[in-house]
Structures are given as structure tokens and as C-alpha cells.
Amino acid sequence: MPVGLPEFVDNPENRCPVVLLLDTSASMSGAPITELNRGVTLFKEAILEDARASLRVEIAIVTFGPVQLVQDFVTVERFNPPSFTAQDGTPMGEAIEYSLNLLENRKETYRKNGVQYYRPWVFLITDGAPTDDWQNAARLVRNAEAGKRLCFFAVAVEGADTHTLKQIAPPERPPALLHGLDFRGLFLWLSSSLSRASSGNINDPITLPPVGWGTIT
Amino acid sequence: MWRYIVRSAIGVAHQQLGLPCQDNAGCFVKENCLIGVVADGAGSAKFAEIGSQSLVKTTLEFVNEHDLHFSNKPTIWQLLNTDITQLSKVWKAEIPNDKYVQTFFRDLTNKCIKNLRQEAQKNHCDLCDLASTLLVFIAHKKWLVAMQIGDSILVVRERGKQDYKLLFNPQRGEFANETVFITSPKAIIDMQIVVMPISCDFICAASDGLESVALRFSDWMPFSPFFSPLEQYLRETVDPDLNDQYIVDFLNSDRLNARTDDDKTLLIAISYE
Numbered sequence: 001m002p003v004g005l006p007e008f009v010d011n012p013e014n015r016c017p018v019v020l021l022l023d024t025s026a027s028m029s030g031a032p033i034t035e036l037n038r039g040v041t042l043f044k045e046a047i048l049e050d051a052r053a054s055l056r057v058e059i060a061i062v063t064f065g066p067v068q069l070v071q072d073f074v075t076v077e078r079f080n081p082p083s084f085t086a087q088d089g090t091p092m093g094e095a096i097e098y099s100l101n102l103l104e105n106r107k108e109t110y111r112k113n114g115v116q117y118y119r120p121w122v123f124l125i126t127d128g129a130p131t132d133d134w135q136n137a138a139r140l141v142r143n144a145e146a147g148k149r150l151c152f153f154a155v156a157v158e159g160a161d162t163h164t165l166k167q168i169a170p171p172e173r174p175p176a177l178l179h180g181l182d183f184r185g186l187f188l189w190l191s192s193s194l195s196r197a198s199s200g201n202i203n204d205p206i207t208l209p210p211v212g213w214g215t216i217t
Numbered sequence: 218m219w220r221y222i223v224r225s226a227i228g229v230a231h232q233q234l235g236l237p238c239q240d241n242a243g244c245f246v247k248e249n250c251l252i253g254v255v256a257d258g259a260g261s262a263k264f265a266e267i268g269s270q271s272l273v274k275t276t277l278e279f280v281n282e283h284d285l286h287f288s289n290k291p292t293i294w295q296l297l298n299t300d301i302t303q304l305s306k307v308w309k310a311e312i313p314n315d316k317y318v319q320t321f322f323r324d325l326t327n328k329c330i331k332n333l334r335q336e337a338q339k340n341h342c343d344l345c346d347l348a349s350t351l352l353v354f355i356a357h358k359k360w361l362v363a364m365q366i367g368d369s370i371l372v373v374r375e376r377g378k379q380d381y382k383l384l385f386n387p388q389r390g391e392f393a394n395e396t397v398f399i400t401s402p403k404a405i406i407d408m409q410i411v412v413m414p415i416s417c418d419f420i421c422a423a424s425d426g427l428e429s430v431a432l433r434f435s436d437w438m439p440f441s442p443f444f445s446p447l448e449q450y451l452r453e454t455v456d457p458d459l460n461d462q463y464i465v466d467f468l469n470s471d472r473l474n475a476r477t478d479d480d481k482t483l484l485i486a487i488s489y490e
Binding site for chain 1: 391393394431444446447453463470473476
């Protein structure tokens with residue numbers, strides 16, 4: 001008698017929440033904002049090229065200033081980023097803190113719905129000149145990175161002032177230039193199992209992406 | 218009597234990256250006990266496939282070298298404290314002693330780590346480059362003992378029961394692709410052990426590549442329509458090692474690869490009279 005094939009349970013897909021934290025302040029006008037718009041489009045394309053990432057990545061967009069959520073978390077097929085224009089100040093500190101809260105809320109939603117999730121990513125794309133108090137945000141980012149609670153990517157547009165950015169970005173992942181950035185390599189990470197984050201566990205197999213993450217020298 | 222088969226297949230993600238299959242597994246029968254082992258090398262570790270291979274080899278050797286008498290006869294004191302109507306049952310008990318089992322698995326884990334250190338030296342790499350999970354079970358007709366470090370799955374169906382049961386909750390961090398490995402400094406503490414006085418009709422051990430299709434995440438219940446055809450296949454296949462096409466085809470099927478990109482290992486066994 002022929003034996004049937006194993007049937008599969010329908011589980012919700014694992015999710016990887018990503019926040020694009022975009023500097024749309026007045027200092028970004030001209031070439032920087034054009035580069036930023038292009039970067040967001042490239043990010044979307046990179047996700048679409050990766051079947052697994054297309055299913056798993058959920059993107060939200062926060063712009064500053066003022067700080068606002070212009071896109072709540074959506075999967076890539078529903079992600080149609082608007083074209084951004086440059087205006088107003090650069091409350092980067094506030095924007096970072098807002099994003100970290102946004103991620104915590106999202107994770108809570110996942111947990112309530114029995115959805116497993118990956119370590120969240122935050123991409124900060126900026127020309128690097130905050131007009132508010134960013135020190136507390138920098139501390140939160142570095143703590144979250146050290147505790148492996150998220151991956152923070154500081155990305156600078158051409159001609160950016162990277163002095164402050166270097167103090168916000170975690171030391172193990174210094175700021176990178178947006179131009180020529182390979183987003184695709186990052187998604188390889190979604191398929192590799194990692195050592196569970198635990199305090200004092202210094203023998204982790206690897207720390208994290210990035211694959212081919214370029215640093216600013 | 219036990220009938221079993223164990224097969225692994227590479228995941229599509231590893232194939233695309235030019236990586237080898239990092240899962241490894243083994244199974245054999247000794248003293249009427251069925252011994253199974255599944256090791257899932259960490260995708261993030263450089264020589265994960267060497268790590269998982271070493272773990273399986275060490276485990277099989279270790280089990281071969283040790284006798285599997287985990288049970289001891291009750292002490293006089295225990296007998297004096299036993300209800301008279303239960304006396305013969307207690308006296309005949311063949312339930313493994315928790316302490317024996319713990320010592321056995323702790324010694325096994327230490328031996329595994331020791332051999333991994335040697336492998337690391339041989340390959341000029343760090344211990345963590347050989348990171349892998351480890352799941353080991355020993356099933357007797359009247360009991361089952363098992364250990365797990367990491368997130369493989371062990372599912373059984375007890376004699377006379379319909380439902381399938383998951384024996385270990387997966388060891389996870391907060392995030393979906395994070396687990397514990399035997400190379401972690403706290404491996405011994407992270408190790409989970411079960412000692413169960415049960416007779417198993419069916420046993421399935423699998424790497425986490427199959428988890429998302431075999432277990433319901435909301436409550437970690439095994440999905441019966443996944444397991445029952447596998448059990449039926451074994452019941453109807455006298456020599457599964459010779460007739461393994463069903464399992465090999467399934468593990469390499471597009472249908473499965475569309476649902477998981479990880480390496481997949483399936484160890485299934487039935488007991489029969």
C-alpha cells in the first residue's frame with residue numbers, strides 16, 4: 001500500500017523587524033536626500049532578490065525631523081517608500097529613542113501572536129549632524145548592541161560629518177557609507193543559526209552580520 | 218525489536234553558499250536498546266560540519282563502551298516504605314535511576330567537549346568554530362532516557378496512545394535563530410535530560426530544519442499528519458536502509474525546501490514484536 005507523504009503544519013513565518021531611520025532634515029537637501037531616496041529603493045530591491053528575506057523582513061520608516069512614523073511595519077510587497085524631501089531640524093537622539101520603542105512594541109505583537117522573530121535591525125541614514133541631545137540615544141544603542149538585542153547600522157551619505165555618528169554607532173560596527181553599500185550580504189544572516197545571547201558568553205561563534213560591511217576610514 | 222532509518226539532506230541556503238551539510242546523525246541497537254544521536258552544526262560556525270561529525274562519533278563510541286544499566290534495585294529502605302500491594306511492582310522496576318542517567322550524560326558531554334577540543338587543535342581553529350547542538354536518546358522497551366543541548370526535536374508516540382509528544386522544549390534565546398551549543402561555556406548547565414518510564418512505539422529525532430513543518434509553534438504540539446506517514450512507512454518497510462527512497466526524496470523535495478532552507482536530519486524508529 002503506498003504511504004502518504006508527511007503533511008506540514010502551517011506556522012506563521014519568522015519575522016525580522018527592520019527600522020529605516022531616515023534623516024530628512026534641511027541639511028540633507030540636494031544630493032544627500034537624492035542619495036537617501038535611492039538607498040531606500042536599493043534596500044527594497046535587495047530584499048526582493050532574496051526569497052527568504054522577502055518573507056521575513058518587515059520594514060518601518062521613521063523620519064526626522066520632526067520625528068514621525070511614515071510607514072508602520074509591513075512586509076516588502078506592501079512596502080512602497082515615498083520620496084522624501086529635506087526640511088526642519090535634526091532631532092536624531094529623539095528619533096533613535098522612538099525607533100527603539102517602536103521595535104519593543106513590535107516584538108510584543110509578535111510574542112502575542114506566537115510569531116518567532118530575529119534580532120531587529122535599525123538603519124540610520126544621515127548626514128550626521130544632530131541638533132538635539134543624542135548622548136542618551138547613543139548609550140541606549142550601545143547597550144542594546146552589547147546585549148545583542150538589536151543590530152544598529154549607522155549609514156552616512158556622501159560628505160557627512162561622521163564625528164558624532166562614530167560615537168553613536170556601536171564600536172564593533174562603525175558607520176559605513178551609503179554609496180556602494182551591499183545590502184544583500186546582510187540577508188545571509190537570516191539563514192544562519194547563532195549562539196543564544198547570554199551574559200558572559202564570550203565564545204560565541206560569530207558576532208553578526210555584516211558581510212562586506214564597509215567602514216569609513 | 219527496533220527498526221530505524223536516519224538520513225540527512227543539505228539545506229538550500231547552505232547549497233547556495235557552497236557550504237557542506239552541517240547536520241550529522243547516527244543510530245544503532247545495543248543490549249536491546251535503541252541509541253540515536255542528532256548533531257546540528259551551527260550555520261555561523263566555520264567548521265560546524267567537523268563539530269557535528271565529531272559529536273556523533275564520540276557519542277556512538279561512548280555508548281558502545283558503557284553498559285546501559287541505568288536502573289538499580291530498590292534499597293531495603295525504599296522497600297520498607299512501599300505499600301504492600303505495590304511491593305512486587307517496585308521490586309521488578311526497571312526504571313532508570315535519575316542520578317545514573319545524569320552522570321552518564323554529563324560524562325558523555327564532557328567526553329564530547331574533550332574530543333572537540335582535540336579537533337579544534339587539529340584544525341587550528343577555536344572550539345567555537347565547531348559549535349553544534351547535540352541530542353541523544355536511549356530507548357529500552359520499558360523506558361527512554363534522553364539529553365539535549367540546543368534546539369533539535371525529539372518526538373515519541375507511546376504504546377497504546379494516539380498522540381505524538383515532544384519531549385524537550387526547544388532551547389531558544391529571544392530570537393528565532395539563536396540557540397545553545399555544546400561549545401558554550403555553560404553547556405553542562407544548559408543540558409536538558411529526561412528519564413521516562415515509557416514504552417515507545419515510535420520515536421523521531423530531527424534537526425531544527427524540520428521544526429517549522431513538524432511542530433505547531435503556538436503551543437509546541439507535534440503535528441500528527443507529519444509524523445504518522447513516517448511511522449507508516451517504517452511499519453511497511455522491512456529493510457528501510459535498502460528502501461530509503463521515500464525518506465531521501467522527502468528530505469530533498471521542493472515542497473520541503475520551499476518551507477525550510479536549513480539542513481534537515483530525520484531519524485525515525487519503531488518498535489515491533
